[in-house]
Amino acid sequence: MRRALRLTAATLTIGAALACSTQPPGGSGAGAAGPGVTADAISLGYLTDLSGAISGQGRVNLAGTRLYVDRLNAAGGVCGRKIKLVVEDHGYDVQKAISLYQKTTPNVLGYVSLLGSPQLEALKGRITSDHVVTGAQGWDSHILSNPDTLVYGTPYDLEMVNGLSYLLDKKIIKRGDTVGHIYWQGSYGEDALLGSKWAAAKLGLKLASVQVDPAESDMTRQVRGMQAKGAKALLLSTLPTQTASVASVSSSAGWKVPILGNNATFLPQLLTTPAAGPVRDQLYLVTSRLPYGSDDPAARRITTAFEKAKPKGVSPEDGINVGWATAEAYTEVLKRACGSLTRQGLEKALRASTDVDTGGLLPALDFSTVGAPPSRGVYVSRPDPARPGGLRLLTKNLYTAGIAKQYKTPGQG
Amino acid sequence: MTYLSRSPAVRRGAGIALALVAAVLPLFASDFWTQLVLYSAAAAVGALGLTVLVGLSGQLSLAHGFFLAIGAYGYAYLGPGTGSPDTASLGLPGPLAAVLAVAAAGVAGLVFSPVAARVRGIYLGLASLALIMVGRQVLADARPVTGGAYGRDVPVLDLFGFHFADQGPYLYVLGVPFGAYDRLWYVVLALLAACYWFVRNVLRSRVGRGLRTVRDSEAAAAAAGVDVQRYKALAFVLSSVYAGLAGVLLGLLFQHVVPEYFGLTLSVQYLAMIVIGGMGSLPGAVAGAFAVTGIPLLLGQYGGALPFVSSSGSGGLDSGVVAQYLFGALIVVILVIKSHRRVSA
Numbered sequence: 001m002r003r004a005l006r007l008t009a010a011t012l013t014i015g016a017a018l019a020c021s022t023q024p025p026g027g028s029g030a031g032a033a034g035p036g037v038t039a040d041a042i043s044l045g046y047l048t049d050l051s052g053a054i055s056g057q058g059r060v061n062l063a064g065t066r067l068y069v070d071r072l073n074a075a076g077g078v079c080g081r082k083i084k085l086v087v088e089d090h091g092y093d094v095q096k097a098i099s100l101y102q103k104t105t106p107n108v109l110g111y112v113s114l115l116g117s118p119q120l121e122a123l124k125g126r127i128t129s130d131h132v133v134t135g136a137q138g139w140d141s142h143i144l145s146n147p148d149t150l151v152y153g154t155p156y157d158l159e160m161v162n163g164l165s166y167l168l169d170k171k172i173i174k175r176g177d178t179v180g181h182i183y184w185q186g187s188y189g190e191d192a193l194l195g196s197k198w199a200a201a202k203l204g205l206k207l208a209s210v211q212v213d214p215a216e217s218d219m220t221r222q223v224r225g226m227q228a229k230g231a232k233a234l235l236l237s238t239l240p241t242q243t244a245s246v247a248s249v250s251s252s253a254g255w256k257v258p259i260l261g262n263n264a265t266f267l268p269q270l271l272t273t274p275a276a277g278p279v280r281d282q283l284y285l286v287t288s289r290l291p292y293g294s295d296d297p298a299a300r301r302i303t304t305a306f307e308k309a310k311p312k313g314v315s316p317e318d319g320i321n322v323g324w325a326t327a328e329a330y331t332e333v334l335k336r337a338c339g340s341l342t343r344q345g346l347e348k349a350l351r352a353s354t355d356v357d358t359g360g361l362l363p364a365l366d367f368s369t370v371g372a373p374p375s376r377g378v379y380v381s382r383p384d385p386a387r388p389g390g391l392r393l394l395t396k397n398l399y400t401a402g403i404a405k406q407y408k409t410p411g412q413g
Numbered sequence: 414m415t416y417l418s419r420s421p422a423v424r425r426g427a428g429i430a431l432a433l434v435a436a437v438l439p440l441f442a443s444d445f446w447t448q449l450v451l452y453s454a455a456a457a458v459g460a461l462g463l464t465v466l467v468g469l470s471g472q473l474s475l476a477h478g479f480f481l482a483i484g485a486y487g488y489a490y491l492g493p494g495t496g497s498p499d500t501a502s503l504g505l506p507g508p509l510a511a512v513l514a515v516a517a518a519g520v521a522g523l524v525f526s527p528v529a530a531r532v533r534g535i536y537l538g539l540a541s542l543a544l545i546m547v548g549r550q551v552l553a554d555a556r557p558v559t560g561g562a563y564g565r566d567v568p569v570l571d572l573f574g575f576h577f578a579d580q581g582p583y584l585y586v587l588g589v590p591f592g593a594y595d596r597l598w599y600v601v602l603a604l605l606a607a608c609y610w611f612v613r614n615v616l617r618s619r620v621g622r623g624l625r626t627v628r629d630s631e632a633a634a635a636a637a638g639v640d641v642q643r644y645k646a647l648a649f650v651l652s653s654v655y656a657g658l659a660g661v662l663l664g665l666l667f668q669h670v671v672p673e674y675f676g677l678t679l680s681v682q683y684l685a686m687i688v689i690g691g692m693g694s695l696p697g698a699v700a701g702a703f704a705v706t707g708i709p710l711l712l713g714q715y716g717g718a719l720p721f722v723s724s725s726g727s728g729g730l731d732s733g734v735v736a737q738y739l740f741g742a743l744i745v746v747i748l749v750i751k752s753h754r755r756v757s758a
Contacts, residue, residue: 091737
């Protein structure tokens with residue numbers, strides 16, 4: 001028994017030693033087309049959350065992306081090929097996201113969208129070493145320094161820079177005023193805070209800030225705190241439910257303070273809750289995409305497509321435009337890589353894209369410099385129950401504050 | 414079956430066969446399977462620790478995720494550094510950093526153990542919840558160490574010039590490229606085996622008997638000459654050392670750690686592992702770790718093949734949602750079957 005064992009062990013060791021080598025077997029065999037590219041289709045990955053903490057957002061965005069891709073494919077596709085979306089649901093789980101990334105990477109040219117900032121952070125290193133051009137479904141300016149990641153629009157910090165400037169321009173606040181920023185613990189809020197801090201210093205405003213936990217739903221403490229500090233306006237980088245709480249708490253105390261929210265602070269559903277009145281009267285929203293249902297050709301084609309397809313379980317809101325815009329911007333970059341549909345080709349095309357045009361849905365996007373924001377302007381809107389997406393544009397064109405051009409994102413040092 | 418499995422020769426044979434299969438598996442299994450086993454094995458190390466604490470010494474802890482975080486972040490901070498400008502590193506060699514990170518988790522367990530001496534059962538569980546709260550705030554605010562909300566990169570393990578979890582030097586075995594996961598495979602499985610062996614021997618010793626006596630009756634244990642507080646502290650330290658090691662391994666597998674991962678959910682998942690496997694049972698803890706970690710990954714990978722399930726997001730019932738229902742149902746089924754067995758045994 002013992003001898004047999006020893007013999008087996010020895011054979012195995014020798015066998016293992018013979019089997020090892022530091023040379024790859026055969027040639028490298030790099031083909032002309034990249035992974036996921038065939039004669040008539042290009043497969044693109046889509047890693048999102050359809051069953052976890054932010055699945056609401058994930059579903060709406062995906063519906064918007066599908067609307068765009070269906071229309072594109074019906075019109076013949078891109079580079080003579082149809083787009084095939086490879087959708088995977090990570091359920092906001094980091095471990096699962098890594099596993100699904102590894103499952104899909106060999107079969108896709110790139111990722112249109114990766115939702116969830118912890119998931120993106122965890123995959124950042126792999127994305128860079130695999131040279132997979134990946135669209136981030138988030139607007140954190142820290143992401144900009146990843147060479148293979150694209151951000152679809154103006155980052156959170158610049159949204160706040162523009163927003164504060166706008167309030168000052170319109171004389172809603174004045175120099176020397178105190179403004180209070182209620183922000184999320186995490187990348188969304190903390191990145192927005194970078195912008196509000198910088199802009200407040202630049203514009204001669206005093207900034208008070210308070211962090212909230214994503215799970216908190218009652219904002220009484222924060223609002224009272226800001227009122228005690230004499231804030232003349234509130235800035236929010238929070239969830240829509242928290243926005244509702246801020247609006248109703250402040251107005252019920254008779255404090256009709258203007259509220260400036262960025263990006264994901266608003267949902268049209270808020271206008272059917274008891275907080276509808278205060279939200280309508282106090283909220284200003286800054287984001288870099290056209291609101292859903294705006295009276296503009298770029299937004300109208302989405303409304304038309306949505307009403308025709310009527311995707312199940314999804315209501316018409318900003319997230320539809322987000323999903324559409326991501327797919328459209330990614331496709332525009334892809335178009336520039338038609339000559340060489342490889343990972344390197346797409347990477348090159350991304351950095352050669354200085355003016356990605358989505359018909360005004362997003363500002364013109366410039367991806368040429370790693371670390372620099374692709375755009376610096378925002379649309380300013382206010383809640384309006386009469387509009388299909390619940391938002392009315394205040395600025396016909398993009399609003400870009402004078403100081404926004406001087407702002408440097410963390411990646412620009 | 415029972416007789417067979419108790420015969421030492423058969424057991425040893427099975428052990429050797431298992432080891433051989435494990436040794437060659439990365440050559441044949443796809444990345445997905447390698448990864449599934451690795452994540453589960455790393456979790457199994459943590460589950461072994463928790464089953465000693467909860468199952469054998471009877472101290473309920475909801476803070477297991479906290480000790481995992483100490484291991485993972487500790488290794489990342491103490492280790493060689495990844496060149497990221499946002500986070501600091503002490504630059505110690507990888508293996509030393511790993512040992513120190515595990516030790517740090519042990520020390521944290523020791524520091525907390527006096528609390529365990531004061532409160533019991535569900536109250537101890539609630540007290541340990543405080544650690545999770547503190548941990549979350551520390552992970553968010555101690556930026557140079559933890560990287561804040563963005564988390565931080567975890568350096569690769571470098572042993573005598575051979576990188577685990579990295580591509581250098583390039584290695585091919587039987588023509589198969591030996592990637593990051595294949596390299597970590599042997600480290601993780603060897604450590605799991607060593608941990609299993611160690612804790613099994615501890616439990617068969619005087620210490621193990623002492624712990625069980627403490628669980629069943631502290632008064633009886635004290636009367637029999639067992640130093641109750643010392644034994645309880647010992648269980649806490651052992652369990653947090655195991656959690657720390659699991660944290661280091663998971664960090665190596667993830668290559669980047671984020672604070673969201675180490676929340677209360679993670680601690681509850683570890684409790685689920687040891688409950689599914691049977692409180693206090695070592696093979697049960699390992700099996701539970703494989704079930705809790707592996708089933709969601711499996712459903713994510715193959716969920717689309719289930720009947721009545723649409724592919725993700727195309728309307729109708731999503732595989733991700735179905736996966737969650739199935740997982741919940743499975744836990745109920747396992748628990749019901751297990752409680753039957755316990756009655757009949």
